[in-house]
Amino acid sequence: MREALNGIGLKLKATRTERKMTLEALARRTGVTRSMLSQIENNKSLPSLTTLQLVSRALQEPMASFFESIERPGSPILKKRDRKRLRTQNGVTFYSLTPHLSSHRLGVLYNVYEPKGTTGPLFSHPGEECGIVLKGRLAVRWDRKDYILEDGDTIYLDSSRPHQMKNISDGETIAIWINTPPTW
Numbered sequence: 001m002r003e004a005l006n007g008i009g010l011k012l013k014a015t016r017t018e019r020k021m022t023l024e025a026l027a028r029r030t031g032v033t034r035s036m037l038s039q040i041e042n043n044k045s046l047p048s049l050t051t052l053q054l055v056s057r058a059l060q061e062p063m064a065s066f067f068e069s070i071e072r073p074g075s076p077i078l079k080k081r082d083r084k085r086l087r088t089q090n091g092v093t094f095y096s097l098t099p100h101l102s103s104h105r106l107g108v109l110y111n112v113y114e115p116k117g118t119t120g121p122l123f124s125h126p127g128e129e130c131g132i133v134l135k136g137r138l139a140v141r142w143d144r145k146d147y148i149l150e151d152g153d154t155i156y157l158d159s160s161r162p163h164q165m166k167n168i169s170d171g172e173t174i175a176i177w178i179n180t181p182p183t184w
Contacts, residue, residue, distance in 0.1 A: 030055055117172075124161055128158060131157075133151055139167075143163075
């Protein structure tokens with residue numbers, strides 16, 4: 001897992017330099033210090049999910065592209081063992097169900113929320129998303145309103161409005177989430 005995450009810094013640096021953006025310019029656009037960005041690019045630190053979202057937005061690059069290998073297999077199938085995984089410090093693990101995300105306009109995630117697991121503070125990004133809860137209960141805060149989703153419930157959101165998800169069940173909550181464009 002650590003090897004896969006080490007590639008994030010290299011991909012971030014390659015994307016930034018490809019766009020002819022300095023570390024200082026990226027720091028200004030994201031609000032993340034130049035020092036922290038440098039540590040991430042040199043694999044001395046791993047970015048938080050929030051930091052990765054900010055960088056992704058500033059570079060206009062789906063977050064998934066930072067996890068993909070340079071080689072792109074031609075198969076439309078993604079084996080369970082090959083899913084990209086991102087585990088946050090806030091108790092959520094995201095599994096990509098879409099192979100080669102950066103080449104698609106749609107991203108599908110399998111989200112596992114630990115008890116009290118959350119996507120973190122309210123955030124927004126360009127696009128739309130739709131989710132279905134397969135197990136548990138998920139509180140969704142969107143556009144200043146709170147919604148409770150249970151097994152089988154779905155929600156559709158304009159992602160440009162601030163939103164947040166939180167597990168409110170005693171056990172884990174599992175959801176499938178679809179985003180366009182892909183958010184990571």
